[in-house]
Amino acid sequence: MTEPLWTPSADRIASSRVSAFMREVAARQDIELPDYAALHRFSIEHPEAFWRAVVAFCGVIFDETADSPTLRHAGRMPGARWFPGMTLNFAENLLRHNDRRIALQFVSEAGHEEALSYAELRAEVGRVAAGLRAAGITPGDRVAAFMPNRPETVILMLAAASIGAMFSSCSPDFGVSGVLDRFGQIEPRVLLCCDGYIYAGKRIDTRARTAEILAGLPSVERVLVVGYLEPRPALDGLAHAEHWQDFGAPGAAPSFERLPFEHPLYIMYSSGTTGAPKCIVHGAGGTLLQHLKELVLHVDLDRDDAIFYFTTCGWMMWNWLVSSLAVGARVLLFDGSPFAPAPGVLWDMAERHGVSVFGTSAKYLAALEKAGERPARSHNLERLRTLLSTGSPLLPASYDFVYRDIHPDVQLASISGGTDIVSCFALGTPLLPVYRGELQAPGLGMAVAIYDDEGQPLPASHPGELVCTQAFPSMPLGFWNDPEGRRYHDAYFARFENTWCHGDWAELTPRGGLVIHGRSDATLNPGGVRIGTAEIYRQVEKLPEIAESIVVGQDWEGDVRVVLFVRLQPGAALDDALRDRIRRQIREHATPRHVPAHILAVADIPRTISGKIVELAVRNVIHGRPVKNRDVLANPEALEYFRDRPELAD
Numbered sequence: 001m002t003e004p005l006w007t008p009s010a011d012r013i014a015s016s017r018v019s020a021f022m023r024e025v026a027a028r029q030d031i032e033l034p035d036y037a038a039l040h041r042f043s044i045e046h047p048e049a050f051w052r053a054v055v056a057f058c059g060v061i062f063d064e065t066a067d068s069p070t071l072r073h074a075g076r077m078p079g080a081r082w083f084p085g086m087t088l089n090f091a092e093n094l095l096r097h098n099d100r101r102i103a104l105q106f107v108s109e110a111g112h113e114e115a116l117s118y119a120e121l122r123a124e125v126g127r128v129a130a131g132l133r134a135a136g137i138t139p140g141d142r143v144a145a146f147m148p149n150r151p152e153t154v155i156l157m158l159a160a161a162s163i164g165a166m167f168s169s170c171s172p173d174f175g176v177s178g179v180l181d182r183f184g185q186i187e188p189r190v191l192l193c194c195d196g197y198i199y200a201g202k203r204i205d206t207r208a209r210t211a212e213i214l215a216g217l218p219s220v221e222r223v224l225v226v227g228y229l230e231p232r233p234a235l236d237g238l239a240h241a242e243h244w245q246d247f248g249a250p251g252a253a254p255s256f257e258r259l260p261f262e263h264p265l266y267i268m269y270s271s272g273t274t275g276a277p278k279c280i281v282h283g284a285g286g287t288l289l290q291h292l293k294e295l296v297l298h299v300d301l302d303r304d305d306a307i308f309y310f311t312t313c314g315w316m317m318w319n320w321l322v323s324s325l326a327v328g329a330r331v332l333l334f335d336g337s338p339f340a341p342a343p344g345v346l347w348d349m350a351e352r353h354g355v356s357v358f359g360t361s362a363k364y365l366a367a368l369e370k371a372g373e374r375p376a377r378s379h380n381l382e383r384l385r386t387l388l389s390t391g392s393p394l395l396p397a398s399y400d401f402v403y404r405d406i407h408p409d410v411q412l413a414s415i416s417g418g419t420d421i422v423s424c425f426a427l428g429t430p431l432l433p434v435y436r437g438e439l440q441a442p443g444l445g446m447a448v449a450i451y452d453d454e455g456q457p458l459p460a461s462h463p464g465e466l467v468c469t470q471a472f473p474s475m476p477l478g479f480w481n482d483p484e485g486r487r488y489h490d491a492y493f494a495r496f497e498n499t500w501c502h503g504d505w506a507e508l509t510p511r512g513g514l515v516i517h518g519r520s521d522a523t524l525n526p527g528g529v530r531i532g533t534a535e536i537y538r539q540v541e542k543l544p545e546i547a548e549s550i551v552v553g554q555d556w557e558g559d560v561r562v563v564l565f566v567r568l569q570p571g572a573a574l575d576d577a578l579r580d581r582i583r584r585q586i587r588e589h590a591t592p593r594h595v596p597a598h599i600l601a602v603a604d605i606p607r608t609i610s611g612k613i614v615e616l617a618v619r620n621v622i623h624g625r626p627v628k629n630r631d632v633l634a635n636p637e638a639l640e641y642f643r644d645r646p647e648l649a650d
Helices: 010-015 016-028 036-044 049-059 088-096 118-134 152-161 176-186 207-216 284-298 316-327 345-352 362-369 396-406 486-492 533-540 576-589 615-622 637-644
Strands: 086-088 100-107 113-117 142-146 164-169 188-193 196-199 204-205 221-227 241-243 264-269 279-283 306-309 330-335 358-361 386-390 411-414 417-418 425-428 448-451 466-468 500-508 513-517 546-556 559-568 598-601
Touching: 010 016, 010 486, 016 036, 016 049, 016 284, 049 284, 086 088, 086 100, 086 284, 088 284, 088 316, 100 118, 100 152, 100 448, 113 118, 113 546, 142 152, 142 176, 152 164, 152 316, 164 176, 164 425, 176 207, 176 279, 188 207, 204 466, 264 284, 264 316, 279 284, 284 316, 284 425, 306 316, 306 345, 306 559, 316 330, 330 345, 362 386, 362 396, 362 546, 386 396, 396 411, 417 500, 448 500, 448 513, 486 500, 513 533, 533 546, 533 559, 533 576, 576 598, 615 637
Parallel strands: 100 330, 142 164, 142 188, 164 264, 188 221, 221 241, 306 330, 306 358, 358 386, 386 411, 559 598
Antiparallel strands: 100 113, 196 204, 264 279, 417 425, 448 466, 466 500, 500 513, 546 559
């Protein structure tokens, strides 16, 4: 498609924060920055000046030694060191505002709402931080949350960060093994949990599961229990437990320990579907700068915005969303099913609270369309300015759905990055048009390229490995329990020397945007030609009979053949006529190589708790190989629909 689906108005471009940033940088550097491409080029060619400008423009609170460099060992990946003479505190930057504006707005599926002003949030952080200090928590200790997406989770994170403790979280839909696989490695001293949560109308008591988790976590000394189902739930069977509201010192003012730029802040986890989850350690300074850059310069967020992202505390988008506090925006937290009590529940919330930035997953948008929802007709979304999507490639048909049935004048920003960098490699910008199926641009300060198998850069329209050829501040500090950094190096830098290889199969577009085709380790390779799975999903899920699909490669007679599994809409049947339509759709709109050798129906498709389909797990099942860490799956029982399928024996 050569015509954009959306083009920013001249007023929107001129009033954007990134335009103000460009004017400021151009004046300070005595250069011309006429457009986004020029700004991105400057950010790559002059990374030290660019990141210094981000610090100044975003008002980062810090101390610094005289004549401290911005970057040491710039040519090393890993090994580059950003702002080695700077000290700061992550929580201090997120709590810089101290007024009556709403900081956190909590909304539950059941309709319960709570709000905390910035002043109230600071007071709560002060109370809890005093309790952590009294419990002997010091910089470097680990504090963990097994929690729904509630304000208490944010408060504990900020309290821990104010001291310099590391924070880690899992959502309560994780099973016992999934939590122990994560928290068991990092040995937290404090655990925040709740008595339960509500999902799809069901009240789910988690105390028995928490007791099992505690039995496997001897490091935990204090357990703080939030009453979600009951105001003061019984604590029987929970060792070292006390009620959340009784912890700490009410009235204690927060104090902030300014620590080195690279002081560890978060421990996050890889998906764990192919082995033990990797514990990824992220630094306070790099996380703060990268999030501020993305929120301020890419999302165009300011104090008058209300920002929402549909996420749990087990997905990195929670960490990203919470950083919006540093801008002073109103942050909405939703807990529950996005389709209960009705498919429009998130849009009810968006209308009621004037959401201007709405974030979700690509799968949610596809499911919303399949459910027949048309928010543009049913809701007043006049404040909605930007819609963000991530988690998997956003299909071109979903672009059409957004502009037809959600909002005709919204910036649709498909964004892509990952837990590995707690941020994005490619995302949106208010300066550029939106084209169907494309991410708008590489992120500022991110030297994104596409490589072939030999490590040579590919031109536009040629798919290959997504890489980053220069260091950036939010690179992980490393992996937990990896003192020599070998596992960290092997995860990202072993494929191409001194280059971050992200594991996405992608291509640059002639307009300077990107298309993500899926994970490169899940790409199909029939006849030696690599095919991104998203290319098939784009075509299959256009058909009204298909609710969703998953495609994998099956080893067959010395080659790989493509196998497509589909979950059908109620009342649909996978007969020969539908199979022929699927094959024709793929052949005509992709290539003959994309056409599956087998098309099979399944009752459900397995996915992680954060909603991502697990192609590698399905591939293991059809090959008779074990699937490790089934506990990270939201519906592990769905794997049985793929096991021992007689159709795959010939």
